[in-house]
Amino acid sequence: MSQIITVTNQKGGVGKTTVAAALVCGLHRRGARVLGVDIDPQGNLGFTLGLDIGSGHTVYDVLKGACSIESAIVPTEYGDVLPSDIMLSIADVEFTAPQREFMLAHQLSFLGDRYDFIIIDTPPSLNLLTINAYVASTGLIIPMEAEVLSLVGISQIQDTIDTVRNSFNAELKVLGILLNKFNPRLTLSKDILDLAEQIAEQLNSHVFPTKIRRSVSVAMAPAHGQSVLTYSPSSKPALDLQDIVSIVAGDRFPLPKQA
Numbered sequence: 001m002s003q004i005i006t007v008t009n010q011k012g013g014v015g016k017t018t019v020a021a022a023l024v025c026g027l028h029r030r031g032a033r034v035l036g037v038d039i040d041p042q043g044n045l046g047f048t049l050g051l052d053i054g055s056g057h058t059v060y061d062v063l064k065g066a067c068s069i070e071s072a073i074v075p076t077e078y079g080d081v082l083p084s085d086i087m088l089s090i091a092d093v094e095f096t097a098p099q100r101e102f103m104l105a106h107q108l109s110f111l112g113d114r115y116d117f118i119i120i121d122t123p124p125s126l127n128l129l130t131i132n133a134y135v136a137s138t139g140l141i142i143p144m145e146a147e148v149l150s151l152v153g154i155s156q157i158q159d160t161i162d163t164v165r166n167s168f169n170a171e172l173k174v175l176g177i178l179l180n181k182f183n184p185r186l187t188l189s190k191d192i193l194d195l196a197e198q199i200a201e202q203l204n205s206h207v208f209p210t211k212i213r214r215s216v217s218v219a220m221a222p223a224h225g226q227s228v229l230t231y232s233p234s235s236k237p238a239l240d241l242q243d244i245v246s247i248v249a250g251d252r253f254p255l256p257k258q259a
């Protein structure tokens with residue numbers, strides 16, 4: 001069975017796409033069969049993985065029932081991708097069918113055992129698409145920027161997780177909170193770590209022991225159609241993200257020797 005992991009936080013710019021792209025690329029390099037699903041209308045996951053945006057079917061077409069999920073998946077050097085579409089921004093008003101929370105889970109079920117991992121990148125909001133991702137998922141990773149404002153609004157994610165667990169997907173787990181743009185030398189970052197640990201406890205989860213350090217290489221990688229993992233593999237954030245990939249990959253998919 002596929003492990004389906006959604007990278008989520010309704011706050012913008014905390015590193016969702018950075019983490020999702022690193023997971024797709026890192027798991028693919030370890031020989032896992034991996035699909036990245038981009039449900040953020042901004043389309044940044046596809047862009048980061050080198051996709052030519054706007055050239056084929058998208059997850060929007062799939063959810064509308066206009067094409068099969070198989071026909072919309074695009075293989076890339078870094079793993080398969082189901083690209084996003086700006087039209088997803090009106091999904092909340094457009095998709096009104098009963099059971100609309102299950103649209104994505106239903107479509108992913110057609111893939112059977114084709115993938116070991118499906119990684120879903122989400123928009124900075126808690127809308128119908130985010131709920132669809134939570135309903136389809138086995139686990140969530142919540143990236144947070146290591147600053148106070150990043151913690152504001154976290155209770156809304158908690159409420160959404162509770163709703164999904166109570167009504168749609170009782171098995172949904174929070175795999176962990178992932179602190180990003182972390183500066184271990186700042187006292188503030190230590191205070192943030194304490195707060196993040198309290199939040200994680202409320203979610204029955206933990207803060208990943210590895211924090212993602214800040215580096216400009218992360219911001220430069222998407223312009224080259226790459227995750228920071230391949231764009232700047234020895235940079236601090238790439239090393240940190242490799243740790244997270246290792247945790248997700250487990251013993252089944254160790255890092256190949258030449259990587």
Ligand SMILES: Nc1ncnc2c1ncn2[C@@H]1O[C@H](COP(=O)(O)OP(=O)(O)OP(=O)(O)O)[C@@H](O)[C@H]1O
Pocket residue numbers: 011012013014015016017018019040042044122123124180181182212213214215216217218219220237
């Ligand atoms: N560790 C880091 N060091 C430096 N810059 C980073 C780091 N992580 C992310 N960034 C930069 O921060 C910005 C936001 O990152 P990203 O797009 O991954 O966040 P997001 O949560 O997906 O955003 P959105 O909510 O808009 O979808 C990008 O410019 C990215 O390059």
